Amino acid sequence: MMLFRSSAAICGALVALAVSVSVARSEVSGVHSSAVVDAASGEAIVGAASMYNPFKPGKEEGGPNTASGERYDPSVWAAAIKTNLRRKFGGVQFGARPKYALVEAVGKKVIVKINDVGPLRPGRIIDLNERTMRHFDPSLELGVIDDVRVRPLSGDYWVPGPVG
Secondary structure (H helix, E strand, C coil): CHHHHHHHHHHHHHHHHHHHHHHHHHHHHHHHHHHHHHHECCCCEEEEEEECCCCCCCCCCCCCECCCCCECCCCCCEEEEEHHHCCCCCCCCCCCCCEEEEEEECCEEEEEEEEEEECCCCCEEEEECHHHHHHHCCCCCCCEEEEEEEEEECCCCCCCEECC
């Protein structure tokens, strides 16, 4: 009988913990989406976005290092900004803390880590990695998304992913 009571007490505590964690998560996501608008610094840059994947057959698994020194990872929320925009986005550089941006297109918003730079084709301002591009274009059939708005976010501790 004593064993049953302690097991029930433990189960009750676990249920209470699970409920409080899920409530806390929903509160954080609500704050996160409104805080993004407040933290967007500077004017939005408008242009086209494309997808990049520097992995080429014969290279090491996972692709080469990005400008920040991280390995390219198609499964995270990340992007490469046009080289001449590097300064506006905090000077993406090797070993520095990553910078973040709010990317808006086709009625969706996502926070991305800007961990790379590149000489993009004319009219393009950002290259999205695979996961981020699939958020805007699930089939990956568009190739390029026009009228993308990209705004740098102030601060260093954003959680990349969809907003709102």
